[in-house]
Structures are given as structure tokens and as C-alpha cells.
Amino acid sequence: MPPPVRARPAVASRRALALASWMKVTRVQIVTRGLTNCCPNCGERTLFKSGTFFQVNKECPSCGLKIERANDEGFFLGSMSLNYGVTLVVFLVPILLLAYNKIIGTTAAIVLAGLGSIVFPALFYRSSRSWWLMNYYIFLPHHLPANKAPVPPGQDENL
């Protein structure tokens, strides 16, 4: 009986293996840095200007990663959509369920929901910006400057 023919890895998986071999920042590091509001490229706490709560640095002062991109409102809108979704799921739905099950009164639920709709997104702002940046680099880790591979002339660096 002939030995089983071992299939060659698909082109995509061979490509993923090749990408993984030169990446300095792994996806696990991107996730941990994103969850802790750190720069996905260097891991420093440099996403926000020091002494401020809401002001995002245009670039990481430590490694130069562009955090705030000019003419790219998608990063802001994406993070605000994330913020809205998390507020809804983590804060407003539990209040609704508490009121529905008569654990808290309707007036209390309205007041809590009204105040929470303002306070919770403000407190979650930093994380939503960081998580959205993390989301981008999870799918495109080779776009991080630390993970840039030398691109042969004439080849698209986004491939």
C-alpha cells in the first residue's frame, strides 16, 4: 500500500505561515495591548495625550505609529459604534431586564438609563478607541510598522 499523499498547505495557509515567521508583534500581543489601552505597535501607554482623558495622540510618541489618521473618520465612527454597542449590551439591557422583572421600579430604571447613557460611554471612551484600533490590527497585523516586511520592488505591500 502506498504511503498517503500529504496535501500541500493551501496557498492562504502557506502565506499565513510566511507572515507569522517575520511578525514581531503577534495577534495575542495586539489583543493584550488593545485591551489595556496601549499602543498596538510598541506596547507603551501612549494612545492618549498625557494629562487628558479624551485627546488621542496623532502619533505614538514612542514608536511613531499613526493613531489618529487624517481624513479617516472611520476610526472615530467605528469606535463610537463600538462604544454605543457596549453601552447598550452591558448597561442598558441589564437595566431594562431589571425593570421588566420588577426588581427596580420604572422611574429608577429611567433615571439610571438616562444617567448611564451619558456616564458609561464617557468612561468607556478610551477603551472603545483602543479596542477599535486593536480590531483593525487583529485583521491586518502586517500593517503595524513593527511587522512590516521588506517589500520587493513592484509588489503591493497590502498583499
Ligand SMILES: [Zn+2]
Ligand atoms: Zn507605539
